[in-house]
Amino acid sequence: xxxVVACFKWVVDEAYIRKGGGGALDFSAVDxxxxxxxxxxxxEATRCRGEGGTVTALTAGxxxxxxxxxxxxxxxxxxxxxxxxxxxxxLDSSQTAAVLAEVIRNRIPYDLIICGEGxxxxxxxxxxxxxxxxxxxxxxxxxxxxxxxxxxxxxTAERRVEEGxxxxxxxxxxxxxxxxxxxxxxxxxxxxxxxxxxKPVVTVKNEELPPLGAAKLKTLAMTAARLERNxxxxxxxxxxxxxxVTALQQKGVSG
Amino acid sequence: MEFKLTEEQELIRKxxxxxxxxxxxxxxxxxxxxxxxxxxxFKLLAEGDWMGIPIPGEYGGAGADYLTHILAVxxxxxxxxxxxxxxxxxxGIACMLVLLNGTEEQKKKYLTPMAKGEKLGAFVLTxxxxxxxxMAATTTAVLDGDAYVLxxxxxxxxxxxxxDFYMVFAWTDKAxxxxxxSCFIIPRGTPGMTPGEHFRKMGLRSSQTSxxxxxxxxxxxxxxxxxxxxxxxxxxxxxxxxxVGIAAQSVGIIQAALDESIRYSKERVQFxxxxxxxxxxxxxxxxxxxxxxxxRFLTYHAAWLxxxxxxxxxxxxxxKLFASxxxxxxxxxxxxxxxxxxxxxxxxxxRLFRDAKITEIYEGTSExxxxxISGNVLR
Amino acid sequence: xxxxxxxxxxxxxxxxxxTPGGELAARQGGKLTIVVPEAEGDPADYxxxxxxxxxxxSPLAEDVTLGAWLPVLAGEIRAADPEAVLLAATSRGxxxxxxxxxxxxxxxxxxxxxxxxxxxxxxxxERLAYGGAALQRVAVMGRPVMATIPPRTFPPAxxxxxxxxxxxxxxxxxxxxxxxxxxxxKEKERSAQDITAAKTVVCVGRGLEKREDLELARxxxxxxxxxxxxxRPISEELHWLxxxxxxxxxxVQVKPELYLGLGVSGQIQHLTGLRGARLxxxxxxxxxxxxxxAADLGIIGDLYEVTPKLIEEVKKIRG
Numbered sequence: 001x002x003x004v005v006a007c008f009k010w011v012v013d014e015a016y017i018r019k020g021g022g023g024a025l026d027f028s029a030v031d032x033x034x035x036x037x038x039x040x041x042x043x044e045a046t047r048c049r050g051e052g053g054t055v056t057a058l059t060a061g062x063x064x065x066x067x068x069x070x071x072x073x074x075x076x077x078x079x080x081x082x083x084x085x086x087x088x089x090x091l092d093s094s095q096t097a098a099v100l101a102e103v104i105r106n107r108i109p110y111d112l113i114i115c116g117e118g119x120x121x122x123x124x125x126x127x128x129x130x131x132x133x134x135x136x137x138x139x140x141x142x143x144x145x146x147x148x149x150x151x152x153x154x155x156t157a158e159r160r161v162e163e164g165x166x167x168x169x170x171x172x173x174x175x176x177x178x179x180x181x182x183x184x185x186x187x188x189x190x191x192x193x194x195x196x197x198x199k200p201v202v203t204v205k206n207e208e209l210p211p212l213g214a215a216k217l218k219t220l221a222m223t224a225a226r227l228e229r230n231x232x233x234x235x236x237x238x239x240x241x242x243x244x245v246t247a248l249q250q251k252g253v254s255g
Numbered sequence: 256m257e258f259k260l261t262e263e264q265e266l267i268r269k270x271x272x273x274x275x276x277x278x279x280x281x282x283x284x285x286x287x288x289x290x291x292x293x294x295x296x297f298k299l300l301a302e303g304d305w306m307g308i309p310i311p312g313e314y315g316g317a318g319a320d321y322l323t324h325i326l327a328v329x330x331x332x333x334x335x336x337x338x339x340x341x342x343x344x345x346x347g348i349a350c351m352l353v354l355l356n357g358t359e360e361q362k363k364k365y366l367t368p369m370a371k372g373e374k375l376g377a378f379v380l381t382x383x384x385x386x387x388x389x390m391a392a393t394t395t396a397v398l399d400g401d402a403y404v405l406x407x408x409x410x411x412x413x414x415x416x417x418x419d420f421y422m423v424f425a426w427t428d429k430a431x432x433x434x435x436x437s438c439f440i441i442p443r444g445t446p447g448m449t450p451g452e453h454f455r456k457m458g459l460r461s462s463q464t465s466x467x468x469x470x471x472x473x474x475x476x477x478x479x480x481x482x483x484x485x486x487x488x489x490x491x492x493x494x495x496x497x498x499v500g501i502a503a504q505s506v507g508i509i510q511a512a513l514d515e516s517i518r519y520s521k522e523r524v525q526f527x528x529x530x531x532x533x534x535x536x537x538x539x540x541x542x543x544x545x546x547x548x549x550x551r552f553l554t555y556h557a558a559w560l561x562x563x564x565x566x567x568x569x570x571x572x573x574x575k576l577f578a579s580x581x582x583x584x585x586x587x588x589x590x591x592x593x594x595x596x597x598x599x600x601x602x603x604x605x606r607l608f609r610d611a612k613i614t615e616i617y618e619g620t621s622e623x624x625x626x627x628i629s630g631n632v633l634r
Numbered sequence: 635x636x637x638x639x640x641x642x643x644x645x646x647x648x649x650x651x652x653t654p655g656g657e658l659a660a661r662q663g664g665k666l667t668i669v670v671p672e673a674e675g676d677p678a679d680y681x682x683x684x685x686x687x688x689x690x691x692s693p694l695a696e697d698v699t700l701g702a703w704l705p706v707l708a709g710e711i712r713a714a715d716p717e718a719v720l721l722a723a724t725s726r727g728x729x730x731x732x733x734x735x736x737x738x739x740x741x742x743x744x745x746x747x748x749x750x751x752x753x754x755x756x757x758x759x760e761r762l763a764y765g766g767a768a769l770q771r772v773a774v775m776g777r778p779v780m781a782t783i784p785p786r787t788f789p790p791a792x793x794x795x796x797x798x799x800x801x802x803x804x805x806x807x808x809x810x811x812x813x814x815x816x817x818x819x820k821e822k823e824r825s826a827q828d829i830t831a832a833k834t835v836v837c838v839g840r841g842l843e844k845r846e847d848l849e850l851a852r853x854x855x856x857x858x859x860x861x862x863x864x865x866r867p868i869s870e871e872l873h874w875l876x877x878x879x880x881x882x883x884x885x886v887q888v889k890p891e892l893y894l895g896l897g898v899s900g901q902i903q904h905l906t907g908l909r910g911a912r913l914x915x916x917x918x919x920x921x922x923x924x925x926x927x928a929a930d931l932g933i934i935g936d937l938y939e940v941t942p943k944l945i946e947e948v949k950k951i952r953g
Contacts, residue, residue: 014765025768070262093732094741122763122770124744126732133736138813139701141729156817161725162644164822168699170814181877187274189303190317190327193266216741220771225762225902229914229930236935238943244915245947247931248858251913253834253892254948255859281871522920529922 001050002111002148002172007058007100007131008038008072010065011121023223032064034071037116037178039185044178045114046076048148048155054078056108060099062089073196074188080199081108085206092215093122097130102209105135107202111172112155117142117179124217128177138170141177258552260326267319268326274303275334283335286461287606290453292417293461296338301372306342310350314362315370321496322558325503329554332507333514336610337461339507343500344413345369349376351496352422353440356481356489365420365440377418378497379467380490381411387623389487394469396425396437401476403427403439405447405469411617415450415465419443422493423467423474424486436486440478447472458609495568497618498575499561502554505578505614508607509547512582512589515604516540519593536592543585550578569631576624579614586611636664637716639778640685641707641730643700645674647722649683651783652791654749655720656684661751662717669707671700672805681801683791690805700726701733702812708737710806716778718757720749723782731782740776746783757781766883766906786889786910829879834860834892835908837881840867841897841918841937845874850941851896857948858892865904881907896937900925917941 013033020026045055057077059065061084069080083099091099104110113135115128125141132139144165145158154171160179186192206212232247234240248254260268278296286293300306308324310316317323324346332339353366368374385392394407405425412421421441428435441448451466481489517540520531530536553574560567586608590597597604615621638659642648648670659666667687668680677688689710691703711719711734721731723745735742743759752758757779763770774780829835836855838848848862855862862879869880881888883903889910896917898904905928908914916925917933917940926932933940 012764014767017764017767025764067262071266074266092741094736094739097736120765123765124742125728126735126742126744129729129732130736133733139729139733140814142725159725165820166699166816167818167820168814168816174814187270187277187303188266189270189305190267190308190319190323191304191312193263193270194317194319196266197263214775216735216739216774216776217743218741218773218775220758220773222763222768222770225767225769225906229928231926231929231932233926234931234933236933236940236943240933241940241943241947244931244933245944245951248892248913248915248948249951251892253858253913255834255857255952522922524921 001053001152002048003054003056003109004045004048005056005058005104005108005110005113006038006042006045006072006077007113007115007127008042008068009035009059009119009121010061010068011035011119014120019224023226025222025224032067033120034068035116035120037118037120037180039075040178040180040182041114041116042072042075042077043183043185044146045112047183048112048114048146049076050148056081056110058100058103058108059083060088060091060096060103062086069201070193070196073199073201074193075186078199080201081204082201083204083209087206087212091212092217093124093126093130094216095212096127097134098213099209100127100131101134103204104131107204112148113137113173113175115175115177117177125177128175132175135173135175137173137175139175139177140168140170143176143178144181146176146178146182260322263319264323264326267323268330270303271305271327271330272333274299274305275331279331279334279338283338284601284603284606286335286337288460288600290455290460290463292341292463293338297341297372297375300342306372307346307350307370309346310354310366310370314354315367316350320558320562321499322555322562325499325554325558328500328503329507329510332504333511335461336504336508336607337459339504340459340462340501341375341414343504344378344497345376347496347500348378348493349420349422352378352438352480352489352493355492356438356485360477361440361480369420374419375414375417377412377414377421378493379409379412379415379421379423381409383408383410387620389490390432392424392426392436394423394425395429396427396439396474398427398476399473402473403476403479405439405441405472405474407469409467409469411454411464412450412467413462413464413617415467416453416463418450421448421467422480423469424490425469427483427486431484433487434484436490437483438480438486438489439474440480441472441474445472445474457612458606459613491568494619495571496561498571498624499554499557499567501614501618502550502557502571502574502578505575505582505611506547506550506554508582508611508614509543509550509578509585512586512604512607513540513543513547515602515607516543516589516592519596523594530592539588539592543588546581546585550574550581553577569628572619572624572627572631575618576621576628579611580621582611582614636662637667637714638662638664639667639669639711639714639716639719640721641669641719641727642722643671643674643724643726644722645670645679646790647724647727647785648674648680649790650785650788651720651722652680652683652685653788654783656791658718658749658751658757659684659686662755664717667714667716669710677801677803681799682797684796686801688801688803690803692805692808694808697816698808698812699814699816701730701814702809703806704730704733704737706806706809708734711738711778718779718781721780721782723784728782731780735780738776738778738780740778740780741774742780742782743772743774744782746781747787749781749783762906766902784887786887829861829863829881829888830886832861832888833890834858835863835881835888835890835894835911836860837863837865837893837895837898837908838868838875839865839895839898839904841899842868842874845872847938848874850938854894854896854941854945854948857945857952858894860890860892863888865898865901883907895925895929896941898925899923900928917944
């Protein structure tokens, strides 16, 4: 059964982002986590592995991202591969896809690559398709249901498209990106977590890879998203309610 | 001195938090209201290896350290003190008793299913006339051929109505005083052992508590746990483990009280400002956060000592004493911060307040803890 | 060389992209080319809306995905060397855009909320990051600049704005077979409550105490001629309403004329789903609820007290 690679990213936990002064964002108290969408990818990889298959968890990031390896390994992966370098702290999608492709091409035999539909931080939704192009393999994105053929060698995937669902088939090797609805990621049990530390981890350093290309997307600014409108407030007295509904009527939305 | 949890401990704690948020938090109010033991949650806890964390793998446990178990009890208790307590007493007392004192046979037969969460353990010592004064117990176990016959009444048995394997303490030789009590493993359904009705309690209502009545209850000789007469020593060691668990439960309660108090005080506006801006309230919260920190480190340190295979009786008593009294102090304040809303069903702090009280009483009252500590310190 | 290319799988999406596309083409000069499946309407409509060239994609065989056009599109774009390529951020659009960007070795800004040329002509896009908490301004280092734009971000370019306007049309022959085969298609059940199309949405949040109280929200929605929706906890945790009525970052994006939240606190993940609403109103008993910062009109009060009064008042003025 298939050799599966599940890609994951170690991201800022947005629950800890605070608003700084003047619309800036305060990252000083942030914690990190395995991107939620990638939990689905890891879970799906474990599901697809079947009898005799393997799951390799793969990530590229700065050395701090090593904290995510045990988490990924506790979710069903057999081994982890970590492309690690301080230079990998803030890669754009094109760079991430280039690094991952290089690592996979030369080090990880595979049939099926599973990515989350996007990352929890930037949510650019590009790495999966870009990685497929870099490897020259087909890409099926926004998958809500994935089945590996019983006899192996190919998959059937249900893609969510605007008008409904497109059910497609492709032979290995193939890359899919999965939606959060595809499965409910496990909460790893205590033994799963304790075993994780015993599983092999391969670290690939920047020097072992071809030079990183320049980023193709530049962030000019990252500020607190504001949705501020000037809110006119009303109480609950009958006059207030009447005034409120009159305002709705004036704006043409009273039905 | 490194004040750091291992990566595994961090991950396990996070996972327990997620489990509690997902499965326990949503039903906590209901199981309190209905005094219900959530068997469906305990099934999931068993599946995740949460019911035998510090028990070695060969006996069905996860083979982790005691501190990891303590972290799990804390996180569970943060959502539901009853659920956290049930796990604590099952692992910390029932499982540990068999692990430390059982024969290979007994460990395979009783410890393994308990550590896997397939069977629930219970600790049966307290009697209507014997609480802190353990020696005033009257339940006897008389050897008759190849069995001991137990007669007597026990009370305040946690997991009484729901338990599978009961660790029961009875006099085998009253005359021998402190060396006259023995411990027996008695499976549910053994003729002559009857759980009483579930007590209607102020708090910890989901935890099932009852009397246990023994009338000519025949227990095979091989169910004697440890040596005849070693019962009290075993029980005291059992309490050491259990107390760290109660301390962890208390820490979970204080954390929940703090979370609720912070949230509410930021939302509640009086006199044009959130009440968190009032010094009276912010100081209550400062005190709560500070004592939570203290309780937490006392608790973790006691667990750490045990994992280092050092004596930890005194530290366990200190952690239990401090954390439980802090839990009561601060759940009172948490209700105060919530004002009238905190007094009503539906407010989490209402339940926390009722749950906290028992932590000052069971597994050795605060007074008993002071006796242990002073006994230790004044030697 | 200048020029703007637009690609979308549906007519209305092309018309929406013609709004920013047309502006850019007018500013930077250059041809405005749209690429669209042949079945999506008369080229004249696109010319009237500002396109200069219409590239039609021949119908594909039943078992071929839209992605099969990828190598052809890449070739066309390389040959035309436009300054920018805009695609609708549909599932297909986003996948094709990312794969094209890889082939063209350029950058792609995803899910852009805005797109404009700054003083020196650099295209700057804005998008949300960190679960909706952050607004990210980006620029592409590469050519062409690529961007995907979610449906309903821009209003459609006035079709027939310039009637009788002409342009060039060409049709691309079907591409070579792809390795991905379509074996079936399933149409989404058009639920009677398609809140993405609703003019008015009454949204319930955690302030709602029991499932039965949805009736109150339904009555208000009916009085206002709208549909009900909910925040994530209502569908995800409590399962009081189906997922397709959940408004937010991970749910449905709505752009109604009126959004009215009942007992909705206004978490950022939810607000992201309704930021395009024309009028945002909220009823919440907590004066510090974040939704009041994002609303135009707000009633501070208990929804159980306020909603019946609103229903009565709305019915009164409707006569």
